[in-house]
Amino acid sequence: xxxxxxxxxxxxxxxxxxxxxxxxxxxxxxxxxxxxxxxxxxxxxxxxxxxxxxxxxxxxxxxxxxxxxxxxxxxxxxxxxxxxxxxxxxxxxxxxxxxxxxxxxxxxxxxxxxxxxxxxxxxxxxxxxxxxxxxxxxxxxxxxxxxxxxxxxxxxxxxxxxxxxxxxxxxxxxxxxxxxxxxxxxxxxxxxxxxxxxxxxxxxxxxxxxxxxxxxxxxxxxxxxxxxxxxxxxxxxxxxxxxxxxxxxxxxxxxxxxxxxxxxxxxxxxxxxxxxxxxxxxxxxxxxxxxxxxxxxxxxxxxxxxxxxxxxxxxxxxxxxxxxxxxxxxxxxxxxxxxxxxxxxxxxxxxxxxxxxxxxxxxxxxxxxxxxxxxxxxxxxxxxxxxxxxx
Numbered sequence: 001x002x003x004x005x006x007x008x009x010x011x012x013x014x015x016x017x018x019x020x021x022x023x024x025x026x027x028x029x030x031x032x033x034x035x036x037x038x039x040x041x042x043x044x045x046x047x048x049x050x051x052x053x054x055x056x057x058x059x060x061x062x063x064x065x066x067x068x069x070x071x072x073x074x075x076x077x078x079x080x081x082x083x084x085x086x087x088x089x090x091x092x093x094x095x096x097x098x099x100x101x102x103x104x105x106x107x108x109x110x111x112x113x114x115x116x117x118x119x120x121x122x123x124x125x126x127x128x129x130x131x132x133x134x135x136x137x138x139x140x141x142x143x144x145x146x147x148x149x150x151x152x153x154x155x156x157x158x159x160x161x162x163x164x165x166x167x168x169x170x171x172x173x174x175x176x177x178x179x180x181x182x183x184x185x186x187x188x189x190x191x192x193x194x195x196x197x198x199x200x201x202x203x204x205x206x207x208x209x210x211x212x213x214x215x216x217x218x219x220x221x222x223x224x225x226x227x228x229x230x231x232x233x234x235x236x237x238x239x240x241x242x243x244x245x246x247x248x249x250x251x252x253x254x255x256x257x258x259x260x261x262x263x264x265x266x267x268x269x270x271x272x273x274x275x276x277x278x279x280x281x282x283x284x285x286x287x288x289x290x291x292x293x294x295x296x297x298x299x300x301x302x303x304x305x306x307x308x309x310x311x312x313x314x315x316x317x318x319x320x321x322x323x324x325x326x327x328x329x330x331x332x333x334x335x336x337x338x339x340x341x342x343x344x345x346x347x348x349x350x351x352x353x354x355x356x357x358x359x360x361x362x363x364x365x366x367x368x369x370x371x372x373x374x375x376x377x378x379x380x381x382x383x384x385x386x387x388x389x390x391x
Contacts (some may be wrong), residue, residue: 006271008141011132017335018142018275019278020191021125024184027118029157031056031091034165038098041170052098054350055108059115061346067120070340071111072332075198076124076333080189084182086117091178095171119185122150123338130326130334131196137271143322144268147315155254199332206377208330213387215329215337218321218346221284221386224379226348228291230357231371235294239365240355243300246291255304259311271388276324283317284383288376292293294369328388348375 009015027036032053070080094110096102098099161173202205233253238251274323290310297303322338329337352375362366 002012004104008133008138008145013191014129014132014142016127016189017191017194017249018125018145018149020184020187021121021146022153022184022189023180024119025121025125025150025181026153026157026160027087027181028182028210029121030161030173031118033158034161034173034177035094038095038163038174039107041165042101048290052094052107052111056094057116057346059112059348060118061115061309063116063301064065064120064123064342064346065339067334068123068335068337069133069214071120071124071127071335073201074198076127076195076335077189077192080119080124080185083117083119084185084189085118087185088178088182090114090117091174095174098130099171101271115188119181119338119341120335121185121188122146123335123342125188126322126338127325127334128194129197130331132194136323136327137239139326140272140319140323141268143323143326144264144315146259147319147322148264148268150318151264151315155261159368196331196334203362207331210330210333210337211328211388214324215340215380217387218325219340221321221350221379221382222341222344224375224382226345227352227355228372228375228379229342229345230285230347230352230354231368231375232352234353234356234360234373235368236303236367237365238368239297239303240300240361242365245300249302252300252304252307256307256311256314259308260314263312264315264319267319274354275388276327277386278322279315280324280386281383283313283320284380286315286378288315288373288380289371291369291376294368294372297366324388325385362384367376 035056036049039045043049046175067079067083073142090113094107094114097106097110126143126146129139129146133139133142157177161177163173164176165171174249198224236252237246237249240246240252275325287310290297290306290313293306294303294310297306321341325337325341326334352371356368356371359371
């Protein structure tokens with residue numbers, strides 16, 4: 001297993017850009033929670049905290065695709081430099097507007113701009129791998145490693161921001177997020193040797209066509225997956241609270257991430273015989289089947305095990321999804337295409353969390369898991385309509 005990953009990371013510059021990208025994308029798992037912790041601590045209002053957090057998510061979702069388009073056109077380095085400065089400035093102003101109790105809607109405005117400015121490191125690092133590795137099986141291994149790092153980020157980031165916000169100062173978590181994000185992104189931007197070539201727009205020539213038969217249903221699937229993630233967090237907290245151990249929800253969600261992480265590590269070492277599109281459909285179907293048990297879980301122990309098993313279907317599906325995009329989209333528009341996944345997932349998180357919250361308030365945490373099940377089923381249905389055309 002280690003030999004497979006060692007072969008990929010032995011490429012010149014590979015370890016350096018992957019490691020710095022891991023640090024650079026820590027803010028994606030810290031910002032929304034950090035906003036909620038800061039606003040709720042200073043104002044006492046979770047409603048206001050949710051509004052400011054939602055503004056950040058909307059800004060992130062709307063601008064993910066333009067970020068990718070600019071990176072394809074001008075090169076990652078230039079875009080990352082601009083993004084880093086803009087993210088640092090807007091996040092700092094957002095923190096100031098909250099701490100200094102600026103009038104509405106300034107906290108919302110700066111949160112939306114911070115979400116719009118945050119560097120799209122996850123898509124850019126995958127584009128670097130696609131440029132660096134000529135063999136499809138090696139690219140699949142690299143995408144697996146990045147999916148594992150995504151899980152690491154979403155396990156460590158929330159714990160770090162919560163610790164800092166509660167033990168140091170309410171704004172400390174967000175300050176840490178913008179600091180590590182700035183340092184990591186700048187470290188990635190200076191690594192020009194592994195950067196994919198820019199594809200400047202020539203007004204006299206036609207742009208390479210996008211495979212919309214792939215991207216449209218794939219974006220719908222990404223929205224459904226985002227809804228699943230948003231609903232899962234709310235439903236799990238409500239389920240644990242219903243059973244008298246709200247704090248146990250962190251362990252349950254950690255089990256889901258751990259299952260995904262371990263499966264991702266293994267998936268990256270396998271040489272698959274099935275085509276990526278077929279694997280995406282199978283993975284989405286297995287994820288939907290796994291969520292069927294969630295509304296019927298009897299206790300916290302069984303729920304933790306079920307979440308671990310269900311999580312094992314997630315990372316392999318996402319890994320293959322990125323492999324499918326890489327195999328089907330022109331190199332000149334790869335960053336832009338991967339931005340559709342980011343936009344879809346970001347756009348689905350808030351509605352999923354909201355719906356699960358409504359169901360949990362009106363019924364129970366167990367019932368709220370139905371939002372996860374329906375979301376996973378919609379993702380599996382959308383995957384049926386994906387059409388690939390390898391370039």
